[in-house]
Amino acid sequence: MFKLQWLVATLACLTFCIGDNVSYDSNAIIINRERRIIFSGSIHYPRSTEAMWPDLIQKAKDGRLDAIETYIFWDRHELQRQKYDFSGCLDFIKFFQLIQDAGLYVVMRIGPYVCAEWNYGGFPVWLHNMPGIQLRTNNQVYKNEMQTFTTKIVNMCKQANLFASQGGPIILAQIENEYGNVMTPAYGDAGKAYINWCAQMAESLNIGVPWIMCQESDAPQPIINTCNRFYCDNFTPNNRKSPKMFTENWVGWFKKWGDKDPYKTAEDVAFLWQDFFNLAASSTIITWERFCFLSNTDEKNDATIDLQGDGKYFVPAWSVSILDGCNKEVYNTAKVNSQTSLFVKKKNEKENAQLSWAWAP
Structure with missing residues (x-):
C-alpha cells in the first residue's frame, strides 16, 4: 500500500x-526565537586523540552537520573514587571548545550510564564494589555517586561558560540512557521512582538548556523523551509540547554468528x-x-x-x-x-x- x-x-x-536562549515547542528546538532543524553526529572524544579532534570536527562540519553529540565517560574520568582525570583525550572541555570554534553546537549526553558499546556501560569498577549499592535504581548509595559525578560535569561546563545560556555551544543535555528498555521488567516501581529522581536532580542543576531522556516513554516533564531505533519515523513524544527528535539513527548492529548483517x-x-x-x-x-x-x-x-x-x-x-x-x-x-x-x-x-x-x- x-x-x-x-x-x-x-x-x-x-x-x-x-x-543565549534555548527552548522548544511541539515543532522544533528554538534557539534565540528561531525554530531549528538540528542535524547531529556522534564523535566520542576518548575514542580518538586530541590531535585528531580538529580534523574530525571539520569533517563533521563539511558533512553539513549542525551539532556534535558525545557521551561523558564516567569510568575514564573517575578511575578511582573522587580521583579525577580530564587530561589528554579526556579533556572534554577542550573538545567542546573546539566544536564551538568550528561554529557547531554540542549535545552532551551525561548518562552517566552510557551503554555505548563500552566496557560496563561506562560505570567505573569501584562503583560496583561499594557496600549496599544497587545500580540504576532507587538506591541511595548509587544515587549519591551518580549525582556527585553529574554535578561535577555540569559545574565544569558552567565554569567554562559552555552552556548556550552562557554563550556556549551546549544546546541539549541528556540524563540516563535508554532506561525505558529495562525499567519495567527489571526495576518496577523502584525504577519509576529512580527516573523521577533523575529528572528532578537534573533540573535542579539549572543549566539553562533543555534536558532529554532517550527511550523513556514516561519521561517526567519537562524532560524531552527521544527515540533511538532503526526506524523512528512513527515515533511520537509523550508530551504534546515536546518536539519530535531521535538521538540515535541506527544503521547497524551486532552481528550474530550465521545471521544476516544487521x-x-x-x-x-x-x-x-x-x-x-x-x-x-x-x-x-x-x-x-x-x-x-x-x-x-x-x-x-x-x-x-x-x-x-x-x-x-x-x-x-x-x-x-x-x-x-x-x-x-x-x-x-x-x-x-x-x-x-x-x-x-x-x-x-x-x-x-x-x-x-x-x-x-
Whole structure:
C-alpha cells in the first residue's frame, strides 16, 4: 500500500548562531526565537586523540552537520573514587571548545550510564564494589555517586561558560540512557521512582538548556523523551509540547554468528529521514514554502501517483519523493547513488572432502 501525504511547510533557517536562549515547542528546538532543524553526529572524544579532534570536527562540519553529540565517560574520568582525570583525550572541555570554534553546537549526553558499546556501560569498577549499592535504581548509595559525578560535569561546563545560556555551544543535555528498555521488567516501581529522581536532580542543576531522556516513554516533564531505533519515523513524544527528535539513527548492529548483517543501506537511511520529516511536519502543520512529500511504504511494489493538475509521479517501492512546489521532483530516496557491499556465505565445493586434524600443545 502506498501512502500519499501532502504538506505545506517552510524550511527552517539553518543559519548558525550561538543562542543565549534555548527552548522548544511541539515543532522544533528554538534557539534565540528561531525554530531549528538540528542535524547531529556522534564523535566520542576518548575514542580518538586530541590531535585528531580538529580534523574530525571539520569533517563533521563539511558533512553539513549542525551539532556534535558525545557521551561523558564516567569510568575514564573517575578511575578511582573522587580521583579525577580530564587530561589528554579526556579533556572534554577542550573538545567542546573546539566544536564551538568550528561554529557547531554540542549535545552532551551525561548518562552517566552510557551503554555505548563500552566496557560496563561506562560505570567505573569501584562503583560496583561499594557496600549496599544497587545500580540504576532507587538506591541511595548509587544515587549519591551518580549525582556527585553529574554535578561535577555540569559545574565544569558552567565554569567554562559552555552552556548556550552562557554563550556556549551546549544546546541539549541528556540524563540516563535508554532506561525505558529495562525499567519495567527489571526495576518496577523502584525504577519509576529512580527516573523521577533523575529528572528532578537534573533540573535542579539549572543549566539553562533543555534536558532529554532517550527511550523513556514516561519521561517526567519537562524532560524531552527521544527515540533511538532503526526506524523512528512513527515515533511520537509523550508530551504534546515536546518536539519530535531521535538521538540515535541506527544503521547497524551486532552481528550474530550465521545471521544476516544487521544494517541499513544508504537508500534506506534516506527513506527513514524523509519519512521522519514527512510525518513530523504533517502532524504538526508547520508553515513552510510549498513542498510535497510522496511516500510509498510498500517494500516491493512501485507506485504512480496522480496529482492531477500537478502531474503524475513515479515513486519506487519503499521510497519518498520530494516535490518542489508540489510539481517538480527534486529528490527520491531510492535514487541515492551509493556503493553497497554485501558478503554472502557460499557452499564449500569440497563439502564431502575429508578434513585432516592435528593437535598441538
